Amino acid sequence: MSDKKPKNRRDFIFTATAAAGAVGVGAAVWPLVDQMNPDASVKALASTEVDISSVKPGQSITVVWRGKPVFIKRRTKEEIDKARSVSLDQLKHPEKDEDRVKNPEWLVMLGICTHLGCVPLSDKGEYDGWFCPCHGSHYDTSGRIRKGPAPINMEIPEYVFLNESTIKIG
Amino acid sequence: MSDNNYTPNSKIGKWFNDRLPLLTLANHLTDYPTPKNLNYWWTFGGILTFCLITQIITGLVLAMHYIADTKLAFASVEHIMRDVNYGWLIRYVHANGASMFFLAVYIHIFRSLFYGSYKSPREIIWILGIIIYLLMMAAAFMGYVLPWGQMSYWGATVITNLFSAIPFIGEGITTWLWGGYSVDNPTLTRFYALHYLIPFLILGLVVLHIWALHVPGNNNPAGIEIKKPSNDTVPFHPYIVVKDAFALLLFLIVFAFFVFYTPNILGHADNYIEANPLVTPAHIVPEWYLLPFYAILRSVPDKLMGVIAMFSAILILAALPWLDTSKVRSAIFRPLYKQFYWILVIDVLILGYVGAMPAEGLYLLIARIATAYYFIHFLIILPVLGLTEKTNPIPLSISEPVLAGSAMATKSLEKDKIENNLKSLG
DSSP states (O other): OOSSSHHHHHHHHHHHHHHHHHHHHHHHHHHHHHTTSOOHHHHHTOOEEEEOTTOOTTOEEEEEETTEEEEEEEOOHHHHHHHHSSOGGGOSSOOOGGGGOSBTTEEEEEOOOTTTOOOOEETOSTTSSEEETTTTEEEOTTOOEEESSOOSOOOOOOEEEEETTEEEEO | OOGGGOOOSSHHHHHHHHHSTHHHHHHHHHHOEEETTOOGGGGHHHHHHHHHHHHHHHHHHHHTTOOOOTTTHHHHHHHHHHTSTTHHHHHHHHHHHHHHHHHHHHHHHHHHHHHTTTSTTOHHHHHHHHHHHHHHHHHHHHHHHTTOBHHHHHHHHHHHHGGGGSTTTHHHHHHHHHTSSSSOHHHHHHHHHHHHHHHHHHHHHHHHHHHHHHTTOOOOTTOOOOOSSSTTEEEIIIIIHHHHHHHHHHHHHHHHHHHHHOTTTTSOGGGGSBOOTTOOOSOOOOOGGGHHHHHHHHHSSSHHHHHHHHHHHHHGGGGHHHHOOOSOOOGGGOHHHHHHHHHHHHHHHHHHHHHHSOSSHHHHHHHHHHHHHHHHIIIIIHHHHHHHOOOOOOOSSSSTTTSGGGGGGGHHHHHHHHHHHHHHTO
């Protein structure tokens, strides 16, 4: 042991020990934190295929995807026109209807109010789209927020048309 | 405190106490000098201890029959209600016990607000109390989820979604809380585990709360420092023990009324419908004890700001010892504060009422005014009032108002007391 700088050497050992200890504690805690994230069985249910052949214009069905409701609405001509005639500066969360659908007739979106997660009621509200009974958010025929506390439009999940009558969500 | 020189009488008692001084502790608790003028508002500490123990015991028993699984939870609660011996009684005591617990804690908190019990040197007692209150709300919320009815499910959805308001990491936190992409089985099982844990955390904090209380001793209706022990104090046992027990009996009459005559009046009928992720009930309403904060949440039109306002409404209480600048503790000697105190009480009751009503039209307007006033009370009125209010003269001791006639005879003694009181008030 050197007599000249015993203190610095000790300081280094203390710091190194504390750092190694912190890394060790962090590594030990992480599994305890991460176990709360979605597990493999939850993730395995990540996609759903839906038969839409029986849905008539103006009708909407609700399917469950990842434990959440997904609205699949076959929109009428008027509903599509209504959604597309709105100018973007009237919207709280400006999004074109064209960007929210793959096929204008079919609106596929998460049926969850972006405020606090309630399920909005269809064909209700001041914009003839959806209305959330929990805290009074009004959505239009494109599922865009028009009035009320919800911050953004209802979400569009990932989906593809597998063929004429089947949609795969997720 | 005079318990340091306590020695047990019996030989075996002395032998034991030398190794583990439990008897010293017991002696401290019995002899503990308590202000002699404590009124019935001071009995709620004991009542709250009773509530906590009741919740732990009934909860333990319910846990022997309840099954935390989304497919079985609702049925297992009905099984408790119909099949388990006295299951209906135990569950109704537990469910109404939560309401009684909050009723008592609100009286306890408002007693502190009236008599200035949060002020120096009792800030730590107060902050521990706020933490206990927060944990109580967490435990009550998770407990309400366990029966897996419609209100359980949608209450859980709304409350966990509050965290999604946090910018950037909000969504991740919500998914992490859920253990999935919505409230589901992983959410139920973890809420059950935490619901079981939290009462024991509260128990630990209650010990600290009482420990911190026993350092300066109780505040009292006069809000003055007193000499302990003196002719201003009585020993905790038997005086306070008997008074607390009597108050507890009166409280139990109210408790029993709810359990036996209207066991469901404080709950919501929708919670007797099993949880359905596809149908939201028309009005999601939390339990009555959370309504004022729910009203604050809904009164703000912006999602993130609403959440911030709601949490601030609770956390602002922790800063109260520093927001209230008045040196005088008890509202008895603060003519203006006394009036603002009652306005605050009414304000909170109004918030509770509009929290139960739909968030629209006049209700929304009232909620906004009441929310604004709530914050004005703590952030503007209290700091300003403490500096400007002309307070009434405070007594020299608890005995003084009674013995005022003989005050002249002990003038020099009182001079000491005046100085002591001035010192203690800083």
